Amino acid sequence: MTKVPDSEQRVKFYQTGTFTVGNRLLDEAQRTVQASVERANSLDSGHRACQGCGEALGARYVVDAALRAADDQLIAANATGCLEVFTTPYPESAWRLPWIHSLFGNAPAVGAGIAAALRARGREDVRVIAQGGDGGTTDIGMGCLSGVFERNDDVLYVCYNNQAYMNTGVQRSSQTPPAARTATTTVAGSEPGNELNSGKSVPLIAMAHGIPYVATASVNDLHDLEYKVVKAMGFRGARYLEVFVPCPLGWGSRPADTIKVARLATQCGMFPLIEAEYGELTAVTRIRDRRPVEEYLKLQRRFAHVFAPENAHQLEALREIAERNIRRFNLLPNEEAAP
Amino acid sequence: MLQQIEGSAAVAQAVATCRPEVIAAYPITPQTHIVEGLGDMVKRGLVGNCQFLNVESEFGAMSVCIGSSATGARTYTATSSQGMLFMMEAVYNASGMGLPIVMTVGNRAIGPPINIWNDWSDSMAARDAAWIQLFVEDNQQAADVHVQAFRLAEAASLPVMVCMDGFILTHAYTRVDVPEQAQVDSFLPVFEPRQLLDPAAPITMGAMVGPEAFAEVRFLAHYKQLEALDLIPRHAAEFEAIFDRDSGGLLKSFDAEDKDTVVVSMGSVIGTLKSVLTDMRQDGSSIGLLSIRSYRPFPKQQLSDALANARRVIVFEKCLAVGMGGILAADVRMALANLSIPIYSVIGGLGGRPITQDNLRRMLDKGVQDQLEEPHFHDLNVEVVHRELERLRDIQRPGSSAESILRDIAGADAAARGSR
Ligand SMILES: Cc1ncc(C[n+]2csc(CCOP(=O)(O)OP(=O)(O)O)c2C)c(N)n1
Ligand code: SF4
Ligand SMILES: [Mg+2]
Numbered sequence: 001m002t003k004v005p006d007s008e009q010r011v012k013f014y015q016t017g018t019f020t021v022g023n024r025l026l027d028e029a030q031r032t033v034q035a036s037v038e039r040a041n042s043l044d045s046g047h048r049a050c051q052g053c054g055e056a057l058g059a060r061y062v063v064d065a066a067l068r069a070a071d072d073q074l075i076a077a078n079a080t081g082c083l084e085v086f087t088t089p090y091p092e093s094a095w096r097l098p099w100i101h102s103l104f105g106n107a108p109a110v111g112a113g114i115a116a117a118l119r120a121r122g123r124e125d126v127r128v129i130a131q132g133g134d135g136g137t138t139d140i141g142m143g144c145l146s147g148v149f150e151r152n153d154d155v156l157y158v159c160y161n162n163q164a165y166m167n168t169g170v171q172r173s174s175q176t177p178p179a180a181r182t183a184t185t186t187v188a189g190s191e192p193g194n195e196l197n198s199g200k201s202v203p204l205i206a207m208a209h210g211i212p213y214v215a216t217a218s219v220n221d222l223h224d225l226e227y228k229v230v231k232a233m234g235f236r237g238a239r240y241l242e243v244f245v246p247c248p249l250g251w252g253s254r255p256a257d258t259i260k261v262a263r264l265a266t267q268c269g270m271f272p273l274i275e276a277e278y279g280e281l282t283a284v285t286r287i288r289d290r291r292p293v294e295e296y297l298k299l300q301r302r303f304a305h306v307f308a309p310e311n312a313h314q315l316e317a318l319r320e321i322a323e324r325n326i327r328r329f330n331l332l333p334n335e336e337a338a339p
Numbered sequence: 340m341l342q343q344i345e346g347s348a349a350v351a352q353a354v355a356t357c358r359p360e361v362i363a364a365y366p367i368t369p370q371t372h373i374v375e376g377l378g379d380m381v382k383r384g385l386v387g388n389c390q391f392l393n394v395e396s397e398f399g400a401m402s403v404c405i406g407s408s409a410t411g412a413r414t415y416t417a418t419s420s421q422g423m424l425f426m427m428e429a430v431y432n433a434s435g436m437g438l439p440i441v442m443t444v445g446n447r448a449i450g451p452p453i454n455i456w457n458d459w460s461d462s463m464a465a466r467d468a469a470w471i472q473l474f475v476e477d478n479q480q481a482a483d484v485h486v487q488a489f490r491l492a493e494a495a496s497l498p499v500m501v502c503m504d505g506f507i508l509t510h511a512y513t514r515v516d517v518p519e520q521a522q523v524d525s526f527l528p529v530f531e532p533r534q535l536l537d538p539a540a541p542i543t544m545g546a547m548v549g550p551e552a553f554a555e556v557r558f559l560a561h562y563k564q565l566e567a568l569d570l571i572p573r574h575a576a577e578f579e580a581i582f583d584r585d586s587g588g589l590l591k592s593f594d595a596e597d598k599d600t601v602v603v604s605m606g607s608v609i610g611t612l613k614s615v616l617t618d619m620r621q622d623g624s625s626i627g628l629l630s631i632r633s634y635r636p637f638p639k640q641q642l643s644d645a646l647a648n649a650r651r652v653i654v655f656e657k658c659l660a661v662g663m664g665g666i667l668a669a670d671v672r673m674a675l676a677n678l679s680i681p682i683y684s685v686i687g688g689l690g691g692r693p694i695t696q697d698n699l700r701r702m703l704d705k706g707v708q709d710q711l712e713e714p715h716f717h718d719l720n721v722e723v724v725h726r727e728l729e730r731l732r733d734i735q736r737p738g739s740s741a742e743s744i745l746r747d748i749a750g751a752d753a754a755a756r757g758s759r
Contacts (some may be wrong), residue, residue, distance in 0.1 A: 075536045077406060078545075085547060093543035098536040100409050101545035102432050106402035109394065113361065113406025113414075114536060116390040120360035120412050126538055144402060147395030 032226050033065045040067040040096060047094035048086040052255025054245030054262060055083050055133070055160045058219045062158050062243065063129065065226040067097060069233035070127040075114050076100070079107035079132025079141060082167045082247075083160060105140035107132045108148040111155040119154070127233065131158040134175035135165040138202045145202075145240075149209035152237040156229075159202065159240070162247035170250040174200050177270070178321070179314040181302040182250070192305045196317045203274065206240040210279040218244035218271060220262035224285065228275065244271045252301025264296035269322030272329045284329045293319045341516050346478040346508045349515040350443060350501075351376030353482035355386050356523040357441075357489045360412035363392040363403035367422040368455045369505035370445040374417055397422040401429035401440075408438040409544060411532045413489065416440065419505055420447035423461040427468070434469035434560070436545060437533065439492035439499070441485065442470075446606070446657075447505040448690040452741035456691020457505040458657040459606070462634075463666055469560045471499040471567055472635040473587065474605040478508055478515050483586030484632075486518050487574050489527055494574075495567045496533045502634070504607040504657075506691070518582065526581050564636040571633050589638035590645065594620070595627035597648050600707050603671055604655040605631045608694055612655070615699045624707055631667070639674040651681045653706045655699075655717070657688040664714035681709060687717025694718075723747055 033039050042063040049056035067074050075098045078084045084101045087094040102110045111130030118126050130148075132141060137159035148155055164182050165171040171184040178196040181187050185194040206214045212235040217225040225243060232239040246253060246261045253261050265271040266285065270293065273285035297303040297318065306314040326332060342349070350373050354362075362381065364374035381391040390407075394400045400416050408414040418426060423444065433440050449460040462472055473488060475481045481503045488499040503509060534542060548556055568589065575587035585591075593613055595601045602612055609630045619626050629645055631638070646652060652675065654668040663669070665684030672682050683706055688694045698718050705711055727744055730737045737743060 073538045075410065075538065088543055088546040090546045090548045090552065093546060095543050096541060098538055098541045099543050100406070100536055102402060102405050102436070103428055106398065106405070106429060106432075109399040109402030110406035110409075112392065112394075112399075113363065113403035113408075114410045115406075116361045116363070116392055116403065117407035117410035117412035117414075120388050120390045120407075121410075122388065143395055144399050147399050150395075151392065153392075 032223055033068050040064045042067055042096050044094045044096055050249050052248040052258040054219045054258050058160050058243040058245045059083055061222050061225050062229050065229035066129050066233055069230045073126040075128055077107045077110040077130040079136030080104035081133035081136050085167055104136050106144050108157055109144040112148050112153040115154045129156045134161040135173040139174050149211050149238045154236050156232050156239045159242045160245045161242050162245045164250050166247050166250045178317055179306050187305045203242050207276045207279050211238040213239040214276040216242045216273050218262045218266055220259050253299050257299050261299050264291055267291040268293045268296045269326040272325045272331055274329055286333050287331050293322045344515050346481055346511050347372030348376050349478050349482040349517055352517045353485045354415055355380050356518050356520050359389055359415040361390045361407035361414045363394050363400045364416050365394050365397045365400045367419045369509045370417045370419045373443055397426035398429055401426040404440045405433050408440050409536050411535045413530045414440045417443035419445040420449055420461045430465050430468045433498045437496045439496055441488045441492055442500050444500050444502045445505040445509045446502050454690040457507050458689045460658050462502045463658045471497055472502055474502045474632055474634055476609040478513050480586045482515055482517055486523055487578055487587045490574050491570055493530050494570055497563055507607045522581050568636050589633045589641050591630045592645050593628040595629045598627035599625040599650040601627045601629055601646055601649045602653045603629045615696050637670050642674045653683045655685045659686050683711045684714035685717050686714055
């Protein structure tokens with residue numbers, strides 16, 4: 001947690017094995033929204049997400065934190081996808097805030113429209129969040145998203161990245177990692193799974209727009225996730241938050257391992273946690289206890305084939321991705337980073 | 340105020356008097372002048388606190404409109420042609436959610452071959468999108484009907500397209516009595532949304548609906564449009580009382596009663612047809628004209644009442660259902676199913692092909708003698724078509740018909756020039 005300089009950090013979060021943030025060790029002011037009995041529970045229980053769904057967990061934390069930051073004056077736009085489907089099977093709704101689902105690829109623009117209406121009506125005290133899965137955000141919604149970014153519309157956009165089109169049955173998206181198995185990148189042929197050297201980083205693309213705030217977060221560190229949501233809400237203009245949300249169904253991981261898988265993704269360098277303001281990188285979360293990429297991959301059946309001897313080059317490619325992330329964002333603690 | 344003004348500018352001014360709160364638009368010919376005009380007025384602070392968003396696509400434009408309308412802002416956009424297709428998913432979404440957005444369609448052909456000129460292919464592509472579609476005959480109506488469109492959209496909680504012929508109307512300078520602010524204010528009440536995204540009373544919009552309720556939802560969409568059949572004439576009458584002008588309404592008869600032949604059409608060609616029919620009547624023909632002003636909802640009953648005594652109907656339209664024939668003609672036939680009279684389908688003016696009084700007269704002279712084939716393609720260059728069909732038959736890889744025909748016409752023209 002390097003966003004608090006070491007000298008100022010009052011509590012060191014060492015909890016053997018888990019690194020779970022010990023909420024009760026913190027100052028009242030620093031405690032999580034979820035720890036408060038006054039939390040909004042904006043995404044209520046009874047929804048139909050799978051057991052261990054990272055997206056459901058991430059969304060609840062994000063929206064509750066945003067609600068608190070906005071003094072409950074918040075409207076949400078949602079893209080089509082698992083989050084939309086499992087929360088709003090007619091006539092039920094799990095949402096306890098004003099919420100609109102329009103289409104798969106237009107949530108950023110719908111958010112911009114809400115923000116424009118609020119501005120026209122002099123209700124800028126009401127804040128806007130737009131959210132979707134990685135497909136809705138980084139593929140089909142990319143045009144609208146870039147529009148919101150470059151116009152600097154007053155919208156916090158949250159992408160729940162589970163690295164595939166889960167709602168339609170686990171097809172490849174631009175966020176699917178190389179070699180990963182999906183329903184459209186099957187384990188077949190000489191290059192089983194997803195193409196190597198494919199995909200893109202939308203946080204970096206967001207940074208290239210120079211928007212006020214960009215961050216990545218993960219459901220393994222919910223305190224950090226809330227912190228980033230609250231920080232994002234402190235800015236006006238376009239903000240982008242990408243949350244790493246394991247999907248047990250799509251990844252072939254145990255529902256009970258969602259947090260562990262998410263933690264390993266950051267610990268091995270596959271999912272860097274960063275913050276940027278106005279296009280400049282401002283903080284990274286250093287890896288405290290680096291783990292080998294294999295440990296992360298082994299918990300997920302979508303990567304099972306990369307351990308076959310004939311696919312050793314795929315495993316190597318994945319290791320290289322982690323290495324590159326570590327170098328690019330300087331993810332190791334200083335002493336380890338030195339050659 | 341009476342002005343000699345471009346159609347697009349008249350529409351922009353009329354929309355501005357409706358006090359829109361959010362406008363999102365993406366440029367496409369021939370819609371551009373309308374949104375340029377509005378953008379300029381917003382920037383000068385002449386449209387209150389209106390927000391004008393320069394979006395990245397038509398899909399973005401309609402999506403912004405969806406968000407803003409759902410948040411209670413009076414919302415406007417405009418498009419044409421390819422833009423309509425690009426936003427189509429959101430077009431259906433806006434009506435499905437019952438959002439009272441008003442959109443001008445500067446009617447233009449759809450390519451390929453890419454063509455910027457007028458026909459109705461774009462709004463016809465959205466015919467079944469559950470939007471109300473109003474057609475205007477001239478720029479006075481274009482200005483007036485926009486004012487009525489906001490009233491109607493908000494009263495019915497349905498989005499409304501105002502369809503005006505691209506270039507022929509959007510770019511034409513004519514005399515228009517642009518609606519005055521005070522009059523508009525007395526006609527158009529403040530927008531009271533039926534559903535609203537509001538933290539004070541949270542609702543969920545756009546939930547999933549399965550087979551158990553979908554049919555009912557669709558039926559209600561239909562039912563709401565039929566209700567608009569009552570609203571539209573009522574609003575037109577109220578409008579006339581305030582503005583002293585006949586604009587809008589479901590349909591308009593120009594001497595159609597008790598005529599043997601009635602021509603049915605929409606949009607700007609009504610003006611041309613009026614002159615032709617005046618001549619024909621002077622020459623002894625019993626022929627009248629009926630303009631459809633509300634295409635969706637379609638005034639079936641009113642049409643069948645108006646044409647009860649007709650002996651034949653000629654439907655003239657600037658669109659084509661490929662593989663079938665006339666689109667408007669099919670609607671008219673359905674409305675007149677109880678009359679056993681011939682109904683001719685004439686398709687013309689595609690991609691901006693000039694519709695002149697002369698060529699209309701030639702077609703109608705045949706029509707009144709029951710000599711039109713079904714469907715009749717107005718002013719079609721049959722020789723060019725035959726030559727292209729021959730090429731398609733004889734040449735191994737003939738290439739694109741669009742380009743072959745252009746070459747053919749250029750060649751034929753050159754030959755004609757040579758022989759002169
Ligand atoms: C225009 C359009 N294309 C395709 C779909 C089908 N579709 C619905 S949800 C979805 C996948 C969603 O994937 P993602 O955005 O990653 O969200 P997830 O379900 O993984 O959370 C797809 C492909 C659609 N609804 N609309
Ligand atoms: S498929 Fe994945 S993302 Fe969708 S509800 Fe299940 S666990 Fe969550
Ligand atoms: Mg996904």
